[in-house]
Amino acid sequence: xxxxxxxxxxxxxxxxxxxxxxxxxxxxxxxxxxxxxxxxxxxxxxxxxxxxxxxxxxxxxxxxxxxxxxxxxxxxxxxxxxxxxxxxxxxxxxxxxxxxxxxxxxxxxxxxxxxxxxxxxxxxxxxxxxxxxxxxxxxxxxxxxxxxxxxxxxxxxxxxxxxxxxxxxxxxxxxxxxxxxxxxxxxxxxxxxxxxxxxxxxxxxxxxxxxxxxxxxxxxxxxxxxxxxxxxxxxxxxxxxxxxxxxxxxxxxxxxxxxxxxxxxxxxxxxxxxxxxxxxxxxxxxxxxxxxxxxxx
Numbered sequence: 001x002x003x004x005x006x007x008x009x010x011x012x013x014x015x016x017x018x019x020x021x022x023x024x025x026x027x028x029x030x031x032x033x034x035x036x037x038x039x040x041x042x043x044x045x046x047x048x049x050x051x052x053x054x055x056x057x058x059x060x061x062x063x064x065x066x067x068x069x070x071x072x073x074x075x076x077x078x079x080x081x082x083x084x085x086x087x088x089x090x091x092x093x094x095x096x097x098x099x100x101x102x103x104x105x106x107x108x109x110x111x112x113x114x115x116x117x118x119x120x121x122x123x124x125x126x127x128x129x130x131x132x133x134x135x136x137x138x139x140x141x142x143x144x145x146x147x148x149x150x151x152x153x154x155x156x157x158x159x160x161x162x163x164x165x166x167x168x169x170x171x172x173x174x175x176x177x178x179x180x181x182x183x184x185x186x187x188x189x190x191x192x193x194x195x196x197x198x199x200x201x202x203x204x205x206x207x208x209x210x211x212x213x214x215x216x217x218x219x220x221x222x223x224x225x226x227x228x229x230x231x232x233x234x235x236x237x238x239x240x241x242x243x244x245x246x247x248x249x250x251x252x253x254x255x256x257x258x259x260x261x262x263x264x265x266x267x268x269x270x271x272x273x274x275x276x277x278x279x280x281x282x283x284x285x286x287x288x289x290x291x292x293x294x295x296x297x
Contacts, residue, residue: 028276034269036060043263064270074254074271078278081250084165085233088172092180092229093222095173100184100221104191118181126175130242133171137161137243163245171239176232180225187221188214227286231279251275 038046038061049058068074103114121129136143139162148158161167191214199209237252251271258268 031269031272034266035064035273036062037266039264039266043265045265064266067267068270068274077249077251077254078274081234081252082278084168084172084250085230085236087169088176088233089180089226089230091169091173092177093226096177096180096184096225097218097222100181100188103181103185104188115182115185118178121174121178127238127242129175130171130239133167133174133243134162137167137170162243163248165244165248167243168240168248171243172233172236175239176229179228179232183224183228184218184221187218187224191217223286227283231283234279234282235275 037048040046049056103111144161151159195213196209235252237256240248240250240253255268255271258264
């Protein structure tokens with residue numbers, strides 16, 4: 001029996017472990033080594049070593065890391081990307097919380113349909129959905145004309161919605177909103193409603209019941225949803241490329257430019273390492289905050 005249990009554990013744990021090693025750990029190690037190499041004459045990577053007088057000479061450098069430190073524009077771009085991701089996460093929380101609460105408190109037959117509508121966008125291609133927003137936010141669209149009709153009626157100049165930071169935030173919120181709704185729903189659906197009834201019997205109003213009971217209990221769902229939204233939004237490059245202008249470039253766009261356009265693979269690897277380290281640091285900080293919230297609860 002013990003042998004069967006152990007075999008079952010191995011069969012469950014080894015496939016995902018092998019997957020992570022092959023497609024995450026090994027590429028990360030390759031990227032880390034590439035960060036210390038010189039770019040090739042025609043792009044890519046220069047040889048890592050050469051033979052001189054019968055001995056191996058390693059051709060490695062720290063210039064790529066020094067470039068990050070010496071040129072503040074890259075740090076500013078990291079902070080700008082974090083600002084975009086943070087604002088996206090905040091808007092997703094504000095929009096997802098009432099929707100998740102509505103779904104969690106709906107009848108079972110309606111709940112399944114509402115969940116289906118939340119995940120329905122995943123059934124269509126990502127780029128098609130983003131290009132659809134180009135039409136919605138375009139200067140000749142009905143939405144833009146309606147907004148400018150109201151805006152100019154108030155005495156202001158017409159607005160350009162497409163190719164602006166506003167369009168980038170709209171696109172990222174649209175793409176990542178389901179990742180906030182689903183963890184929040186999973187959390188809110190498990191809340192014990194008798195706690196709210198007891199608080200009401202003790203004289204607590206609706207706001208007090210929410211702030212003292214529902215909000216603390218929903219923090220694990222908020223932390224989980226925030227991680228699922230913030231981390232991919234931080235490295236996003238497709239949405240700023242399609243919906244944003246020159247002022248909306250994020251760190252993901254710069255990494256893509258270095259790897260595909262400039263073909264400076266070592267510097268692209270350094271930027272990727274910095275992004276990965278930042279994501280891991282944020283995830284660790286979020287985990288500590290979440291644990292502290294659970295302990296206080």
